[in-house]
Amino acid sequence: MSLLQKISARAVRRVVYLSRDLQHALGLGNGIYKSAKGNRIILYHGVCNSEPLKFNTLFITKKTFEAHLKFYKKHFNVVSLDDYYAQKFNKDKFNICITFDDGFANNHKYVLPLLQQYQVPATFFITAITTEGHDVLWNDFISIFGKYGPDKIVVSDETYIKNRHNKYISTITGTGLIEKLWGCGFSEKEAMMKELYPLSPFKTNPSDYDYWQQMSANQIAELSASPYVTIGAHSLYHNDLARININDTMAELVNSKLFLENITQKSISSFGFPYGSYSPEVITLAKSAGYTQLLATAFLNWADKSDAAMRERFTINPFISVNNQMRATIKGSYE
Known part of the structure; x- marks a missing residue:
């Protein structure tokens, strides 16, 4: 086009x-x-009080999310992830399942009280990054640093210039910093954060906490204790599991599961692929790690539709009204 x-x-x-x-x-x-009849799994990420587009397009405001919940309660039937897999649907309504990715602390702060207020179930796919001593995901780090950081940076002896979209582009290859790191293991990403953070220590700004802070172990435990919440794994480092070394992929699948089971004292059987990315090999590894519910965004091929463990999700659009979001949810498309 x-x-x-x-x-x-x-x-x-x-x-x-x-x-x-x-x-x-x-x-x-x-x-x-x-x-409307049918069913859909909805994917959210972050919730904040204001400025949802401040760093990326993954956030909506608390006000908007509450408006979504009111709409769901009025017009739809909301089911838990387990009920969705079991196809325990209301045949007279459109059925939806609410999910959140990434494990932001704002999910505990804003979303949990609303779920309890409206008595609506949701599943949270949470990373285990805090067990490694980090409180921010590498991709969120780059997004926030891109807004506040200098016009030119040097990472691993390579110079990057910030463009008008706050993306750092290599002066040598023309490749973006985030694209270069996408297929790398976490050690390279960790080194990047350590090298760049002193240039723009954004964590000192309390008004930005909602946009990057990961949930603590105590917050995860409190979230899990709610009768309206299901906890699922979302990897250890938030790497693209289809791009990294296969042994690292298996370690992320296993260790994130153990991390969450230790906190929640519950079996963790669902896994949300970071970025929705997966491969046939990743599916096999996830199943061998003990996951029976695997959630992507869009299927890679038709065969995945017949896999009992696999489900697609529909990502919400922060640029449109509640009414148009609900229509798109039913249709399964923004076209």
Whole structure:
């Protein structure tokens, strides 16, 4: 698709979204919710009080999330992850399962009280990064550092220049820093954070805590104690498991499971692939590690649809209204 075609498609989509919101405001077009049938697993990440797009596109505000919950309670049937796998659905409504990735402390702070208030179940896929002495994921580190860091940096003797999107691009290869690190093991990412942090010590700013702080062991335990919460694993270091060494992949699968089971004193049987990325080899390793529920974003091939352990998830869009998000959720597409 050409740039002009992309711009045209976005313009048309905006008109459609505005039209739907107008209909919704007038009390029209809501029949879609009453007649909708089917099911979908929804994927959230972070929740904050304000400025959800401050560092990336993975956050929504607490106000928006509460509006989602109100909508779910009114129009949909919300089920737990176990019930979703067991297909314990309401045949007269659209069924959804709420999931959160990454293990942000803001999930404990903002999401847990709302789940209890509205009596809605959700599953949280949490990394074990804190067991390694870290409180921020490497990709969140780069996103936040990109906003506050200097225009030029040097990492492992390679110079990077910050572009207008706050992305650091190599002056030698033209490759972004985050892309270069994507397939690396954690030791390279850890070295990067240690090298760059003194240039912009963002952790000293309390107003940014919600955007990077990982949950503590105590917060994970409190989350797990709620009758509305299921805990799942999300790797050890938040690496792309399909790109790293296979032995490292297995270690991440096993150690993250042990970490969470030790805290929650419950069996951990579900795993959310970081970035939704996986491979046939990763699926095999995950099953051998004891996981029976494996969640991606989009399937790599048709065969995965028939795998009893595999499920797809639909990532929420922070740029659209609640009404349009709900319509997209039913459709399974933002087109």
